[in-house]
Amino acid sequence: MWPKDSEDLIGAERAGAASDDALVDAAKRGDLSAFSELVVRYQRSIRTCLAVRLSNPHEAEDLAQEVFVTAFGQIARFDGDRPFGPWLRGIALNLLRNHQRKFRPEYIGGHEELGRLLEARIGATLQEPRESAMCDALVECLERIDGPSRALLQRRYGDEVSVRALAEELHRGYSALTMQLHRLRTLLAECVESKIAS
Amino acid sequence: MTVDERLRLIAEALAGSLSVQDASDLHACCERQPALLDDLVRHTVIERLLQHSHCDTDPTAFVRETEARIRAAIASGEIPRPPGFVDRSRDLQLTLETR
Numbered sequence: 001m002w003p004k005d006s007e008d009l010i011g012a013e014r015a016g017a018a019s020d021d022a023l024v025d026a027a028k029r030g031d032l033s034a035f036s037e038l039v040v041r042y043q044r045s046i047r048t049c050l051a052v053r054l055s056n057p058h059e060a061e062d063l064a065q066e067v068f069v070t071a072f073g074q075i076a077r078f079d080g081d082r083p084f085g086p087w088l089r090g091i092a093l094n095l096l097r098n099h100q101r102k103f104r105p106e107y108i109g110g111h112e113e114l115g116r117l118l119e120a121r122i123g124a125t126l127q128e129p130r131e132s133a134m135c136d137a138l139v140e141c142l143e144r145i146d147g148p149s150r151a152l153l154q155r156r157y158g159d160e161v162s163v164r165a166l167a168e169e170l171h172r173g174y175s176a177l178t179m180q181l182h183r184l185r186t187l188l189a190e191c192v193e194s195k196i197a198s
Numbered sequence: 199m200t201v202d203e204r205l206r207l208i209a210e211a212l213a214g215s216l217s218v219q220d221a222s223d224l225h226a227c228c229e230r231q232p233a234l235l236d237d238l239v240r241h242t243v244i245e246r247l248l249q250h251s252h253c254d255t256d257p258t259a260f261v262r263e264t265e266a267r268i269r270a271a272i273a274s275g276e277i278p279r280p281p282g283f284v285d286r287s288r289d290l291q292l293t294l295e296t297r
Binding site for chain 1: 206208210212213214215216220221224229235236239241243245246247248249253257261263264267268271276278279280281282283284285
């Protein structure tokens, strides 16, 4: 039996007692706090789902928030007999399709056919919970990298410095730096795959 | 296409410096060789996860920003106001303001 009062419901959730169903019911009654608990539960999966499908991480974050805004707006129509996660993921993939129709994606190499081929393959290959597992594994794998390689990754991805600007900054050849980043990605991909396999 | 050439094309594609000709060559090779396409997918996914993990904002901030967007969407009529809409943080803010 679920707490009748939403405040009790949230208290119960913090103690790990409230189910998705109870939170959805409360959200259907207009309780934003209950819905926020669902955001806490599903934000990682939705953010990762969009991050691997969009080349711009800021667009992915923005779209992930839009997913939850849309979900709150449509919560009354949600069939409580079905699981909440896949419904939310469906909204995410719909919004992604609309976003890609509205804003032309930055295709890899500026080549639309290559870009479409790549995105279709990513969509066909990746599923939950693999995406979230990959994201968690990557964070662990990154912790194993230190020294100049870690600093390089921080400048490239944390500070968002282009490879060309980094090459100038580090007085390195552009091709050499490109290949070093490629080797680091290979190392990380192997680490992620081994963690997932185990 | 040699292994080194494939490697160079994927590395340059992800660095954002693939020429039009190289992009065409990579596309043709990916269509012929699914293993090459899978390799490109593997690197692209790691590249995007790297970007994501570095710009990954604190989940608490994400939740707060999402709540703010929901309130704004309700206020502007972008999404319907649910019956019995409860916004405790706003109530709390009003309480604090009237003190």
